[in-house]
Amino acid sequence: MLSIKNLHASVEGKEILKGINLEIKAGEVHAIMGPNGSGKSTLSQVLAGNEAFEVTDGEVLLNGENLLEQETEERAREGIFLAFQYPVEIPGVSNLQFLRTAVNAMRKHRGEEEMNAAEFMKLAKEVSKQVDLDPAFLKRGVNEGFSGGEKKRNEIMQALLLQPQLAILDETDSGLDIDALKVVSDGVNALRSDDRAILMVTHYQRLLNHIVPDHVHVLAGGRIIKSGGRELALELEERGYGWLGIKDADEATPAS
């Protein structure tokens, strides 16, 4: 489904990604782990098409199509979804309106009829319950005054509504308490399907207790330095990133 070859990217003239290679097949769940500042968010943003990052080399194919040539919104309509590490607020625009606009943009792209307000309301209410968000959140401004955990649940709700081909989840576990982590994980597990892939970016392995990945990669200094199965994550938890000869600024801080 997704094929990344020798991907180099920089921001403000500084090279962050230094040759990423990664193959993701439909139905798979991949986890990318790595210390802070290793380039995990950069990779996520580059895949989604954030123009603040410049791709200097390499290629990315989505179902054989050159992804890097497409605008952000085209990629989204082709099924790339990014759950943001830091979701931004849009004051005054209701979550409901935002989500319906998004869902209808996708439907239009697929040649389907747009959903009217009543139909969408029904759907959105169901999905919000799935991530344990009070439907009252639908009426509030996008991420406006949401707590960290509510923002993360809101991101997963969007993934459930938009039903992407490839869901990239950037630190969706950070800032969640145990209960919320469970809710979010259940949401992600509900996304798992044979025709969908999930790329989970995380600093800590605890999320991987709930969402069991097929593959684990360690990103450090802009390169994937080690890949393996589920056991790699457990080993990392036990031995820390230092074991792989990389420094992690956050090593001393326990998972929050």
Added chain:
Amino acid sequence: MANTDKQVNELIKREYEHGFVTEIEADTFEPGLNEDVIRRLSAIKNEPEFMLEWRLKAYRRWLEMDEPDWAHVDFPKVDYNAISYYSAPKKKEDMPQSLDDVDPELLKTYEKLGIPLHERERLAGVAVDAVFDSVSVATTFKEPLEKAGVIFCPISEAVQKYPELVQKYLGSVVPAGDNYFAALNSAVFSDGSFVYIPKGVRCPLELSTYFRINAANTGQFERTLIVADDDSYVSYLEGCTAPMRDENQLHAAVVELVVLDNAQIKYSTVQNWYPGDENGKGGIYNFVTKRAACIGNNSKVSWTQVETGSAITWKYPSCVLRGDNSVGEFYSVALTHNFQQADTGTKMIHMGKNTSSTIISKGISAGRSSNAYRGLVKFGPTAEGARNFTQCDSLLIGDRCAAHTFPYIESKNKSAIVEHEATTSKVSDEQMFLCRQRGIDPEQAVSMIVNGFCKEVFKELPMEFAVEAGKLLEVSLEGSVG
């Protein structure tokens, strides 16, 4: 930043939709202004003597006055002798009585503007008094209004038919000598609307007027007077649009509202005049004096405005809260882009006891435009227990535009309470990226964000106007609908 700016710049580079000129032979005065011009104008309109005297007095005041010192707008000097002060569409016989009598060219123009009169009549149930250049050419829905005793007619007609009402109230809120443009308007006003709601009547329709400037070099000097007698209510809608022009066109209107005991006037404006091209060339100069006098106890006025047009806007719809417990409200959205300049806001003058006012101002600046809010809240010594709440929010699109806020407060009464809030924000790259990542077109994203920012004001507009206003913002920002 650079990416969003580039995108946004492309989005806001849209052609002015209503830029075309109707070919109608106009009956036009040669440019220039003097007492003789005013006498001819008054004679053409068959005005009674008091009206001519009133105009001449205003003209003499105007001659003694200086143009205001522009604080936050900048424009070449207007040559008042290069303006023609009268222009009427060619009429077949007399004034057309029905749409069938109206020049088909003219009707076509309204079609192009998206204001098909016959459709509006049926669909919205709105009485339309359409002003084309200086003479009213079509008035509809008179019957239900007449039944209710409501007077809604061109002011030129009111001067003839209801001289005692006109003489009593014209200039009672905005005296001829109030300011430079009000004086000019008083001297040469062309036409406009007159509304009188009798005691105890709730106007059965929303009243609306569409203004349009057409003939080249024709200044447009509208005069609107609305009187709501005791215990009455009226909602009045005003909308404007103008064809594309290279020369700058001056518009100096005066709107006076008189509100008596327990009466209420809701005055809504959606203004879409030609703002000039993307290089700042052309566009309308909009210098308007709008003021409401809440004379009666428990009277109320709401000004709601959505301003997207004009090269230069200078406009401060104001409320003089004279009656005890009277209420003034001002809800405003002002959008500027390219080289547009807007200096707008309100004045709330509290004189009565327990008077209260609310000001919600939303300024949106894009391109290289400049958008200023200027507000005065004044409490006189008799304004015991008066209060004001002011909220001014600015939204910047791109980083070459500017927003300014000038709130002035003068209080001569210790019991008065003022609350003021102000914010400035930007349509950020992150917000744009979030929307686009969810599959939303950039232009739709901008308009969604801007509409969200304006929500508090839009909800004050009558339903069909709110939809129109939302559309207008979209068109003003990029030319597509979302």
